[in-house]
Amino acid sequence: MNGWTDELSRARLHVVTGKGGTGKTTVAAALALALATGGRRVLLVEVENRQGIARLFDRPPLPYAEERIASAPGGGEVRALAVDPEAALLEYLDMFYNLGFAGRTLRRMGAIEFATTLAPGLRDVLLTGKVKECVRRVRPTGRHEYDAVVLDAPPTGRVVRFLDVTRAMAELAKAGPIRGQSEGVVKLLHSGDTAVHLVALLEEMPVRETLDAVAELDAADLRPGAVFVNRVNPPRLPERSLVAAAQGRVDAERVRAGLASAGLEVDDDAVEGLVDQAVEHAMRVRAEQRAKELLAEADLPSLELPELTDGVDVAALYELAEVLVGRGVR
Amino acid sequence: MNRLDVDALLDDPATRVLVCCGSGGVGKTTTAAALAVRAAERGRHAVVLTIDPARRLAQSLGLRELDNQPREVRVEGFQPKGGLHAMMLDMRRTFDDMVWAHAGRERAEQILANPFYQTISTSFSGTQEYMAMEKLGQLVGRDEWDLVVVDTPPSRSALDFLDAPQRLSTVLDGKLIRMLSAPARAGGRGIRKIVGAGFGLFTKAVSTIVGGQLLQDASTFVQALDSMFGGFRQRAQATYDLLRSPGTGFLVVAAAEPDALREASYFVERLSAEDMPLTGLVANRTHPVLAPLAASGAQAAADRLERSGDAPLAAAVLRVHADRVAVADREKRLLARFTRAHPGVPLVGVPALPVDVHDLDGLREIGRRLAGE
CATH class of the missing domain: 1.10.287 (Helix Hairpins)
Incomplete structure (x- = not known):
């Protein structure tokens, strides 16, 4: 399946995960920009204290507040929030116990870290709870505060545990304020309002991990959304030469003759170097083709994003967002 | 640029421990395995401790199951001049073994059955790092190998490897847990005075959220451990000392990407602040140009x-x-930027293989590339 679907357009919470190093944060940011295109307001959230969003947009570290971080074509707007579990816990406690000044002291003592260590699920409940609050928040006009929320989630290895709030709640007390909140989170995450997207590279390991994650999501009754295939290189060799080249067979004489006809005179070593590079390229393209076939097993909508040789800066994010809009993201 | 001489490092009998660290997804495990294979073929008696290796990489070392013990690598076509053992870390079992080794039978059974122990030994984010260090200490202590190569857990930040054990020991060793579980007892009073009524509220809030039973379990567990080990902190300290001792070297593995190099920079600075021996940077999966043509x-x-x-x-x-x-x-630009910031750090670029490594030949090829052959 290629491209975005209407069903995905109806989601209000877009969770983005992927194996480490696949460019999950970049894709999440580009997706937020794409969704905001045309005048919508989108919130981009991170939860792992990495300040990856600030780095990507070349900004100082984000505070625990929703700040405008970019405008999108057509009057859209992206805001960003770095959720800090400590701040989120204090926010909850404040709501119910009015800790005030003592809260800060406890924080300094490491008491909050301690509480989240006692029950590791608590941290996830707090983070997803904050995300849910953002998704559901309504303006006085009755409209949702955000048309969509994009969550830069933990990597594939941990994402299901992170989203499996039901399981985390089993660790917690049977009553109490956070418990009540969590039930709403469970409802949101398992509804059609949420889609969990996966970022993959066309390499065997990331693809296998993606397939495993899809199976795990299905088993946990969470809805896989789209697969974003990141950093796709253009195939350069003609299809008919590809298989032979991948096995090391490139006609060096033909290459030399071709170069000569273009006015390039090169020595044997250079021809050999060019041929070696072409062979490596062909091997990689073949591996990518195999990875793509494997990925098709997931049977999810897929969207390809090009490799950016110059790295990812703010301008590149807009470029990627444009590609996504071109593939139907809205 | 100061070039890292991998063969000289592997051949030097004074090199006893090599720690491969770096952020996730940069090829740490493969690098560790390739170094161990090369060291063994050059005559060292090496053991490699891998953490969560990809299945095919594990198979290339003949590792089929996670049994938490070093196994001799017997793979067809592998007849090293020295010797090679390999193992995969099982963090739960390492933790269990530690309990069995230090507590009497009855006590150990109590600890293992404690629900809080089960949480800590499987889901706490620092446990894997802590157990990797513990296992490293054991392997060095067994004195059967003259070189131990360790991979580090796939955390988001390379620094986690140094910080997590401390974090875990702070949690388990801390006064907080005693105050929370038995606030009336001595030792808690000082801090209670400072925090005042807020602390009572906090205890109440925490026990409302996590439940009184969990607090009780945690407290029982910590007291049992305390009497058993004489404190987690000392144990973490012993590992730190090992890492700082002569013969240990850290290899920072990074891809030639801004994020991975930024992490590598943090790590390099941290090692120097901790007086830990930095051996060099492995710039993994580079793409050198093979033909001199503009x-x-x-x-x-x-x-x-x-x-x-x-x-x-x-x-x-x-x-x-x-x-x-x-x-x-x-x-080249990214690596030059790193070198400018850390001019003293030896560096070696490892050209990318066009396909995944999944057998011994692949590991040998990586080894050759590490050595600059």
Whole structure:
């Protein structure tokens, strides 16, 4: 399946995960920009204290507040929030116990870290709870505060545990304020309002991990959304030469003759170097083709994003967002 | 640029422990395995401790199951001059073994059955790092190998490897847990005075959230451990001392990407602040240019050939070359920036293999590339 679907357009919470190093944060940011295109307001959230969003947009570290971080074509707007579990816990406690000044002291003592260590699920409940609050928040006009929320989630290895709030709640007390909140989170995450997207590279390991994650999501009754295939290189060799080249067979004489006809005179070593590079390229393209076939097993909508040789800066994010809009993201 | 001489490092009998660290997804495990294979073939008696290796990489070392013990690597075509053992870390079992080794039978059973122990030994984010250190200490202590190569857990930040054990021991060793579980007892009073009524509220809030039973379990567990080990903190300290001792070297593995190099920079600075021996940086999966031809000339020639349609193969080869030059230039720029910030750090670039490594030959090839052959 290629491209975005209407069903995905109806989601209000877009969770983005992927194996480490696949460019999950970049894709999440580009997706937020794409969704905001045309005048919508989108919130981009991170939860792992990495300040990856600030780095990507070349900004100082984000505070625990929703700040405008970019405008999108057509009057859209992206805001960003770095959720800090400590701040989120204090926010909850404040709501119910009015800790005030003592809260800060406890924080300094490491008491909050301690509480989240006692029950590791608590941290996830707090983070997803904050995300849910953002998704559901309504303006006085009755409209949702955000048309969509994009969550830069933990990597594939941990994402299901992170989203499996039901399981985390089993660790917690049977009553109490956070418990009540969590039930709403469970409802949101398992509804059609949420889609969990996966970022993959066309390499065997990331693809296998993606397939495993899809199976795990299905088993946990969470809805896989789209697969974003990141950093796709253009195939350069003609299809008919590809298989032979991948096995090391490139006609060096033909290459030399071709170069000569273009006015390039090169020595044997250079021809050999060019041929070696072409062979490596062909091997990689073949591996990518195999990875793509494997990925098709997931049977999810897929969207390809090009490799950016110059790295990812703010301008590149807009470029990627444009590609996504071109593939139907809205 | 100061070049890292991998063979000299592996051949030096004074090199006893090599720790491969770096952020996730940079190829730490493969690098560790390749170093161990090369060391063994050059005559060392090595053991490699891998953490969560990809299945096929594990198989290439003959590792089929996670049994938490070093196994001799017996793979067809592998007859090293020295010797090689390999193992995969099982963090739960390492923790269990530690309990069995230090507590009496009855006590150990109590601890293992404690629900809080089960949480800590499987889900706490620092446990894997802590157990990796523990296992490293054990392997060094067994004195059966003259070189121990360790991979580090796939955390988001390389620093976690140094910080997590401390974090875990702070949690388990801390006064907080005693105050929370038995606030009336001595020791808690001082801090209670400072925090005042807020602390009572906090205790109440925490027990409302996590439940009184969990607090009780945690407290029982910590008291049992305390009497058993004489404190987690000392144990973490012993590992730190090992890491700081002569014979230990840290190899920071990074991809030639901004994020991975930034992490590598943090780590390099941290090691120097901790007086820990930094051996060098492995810049993994680089794409050096193999033909001395300017990218602009190659592009122009490819344009001409494509217009005429005469030599599609040569045109494609030139496009591949231009792409490669662009990638190589970027990598060189990023590595030069790292070297400017850390001029004293020896560095070696490891050219990328076009396919995944999944057998011994692949590991040998990585080894050759590490050594600059």
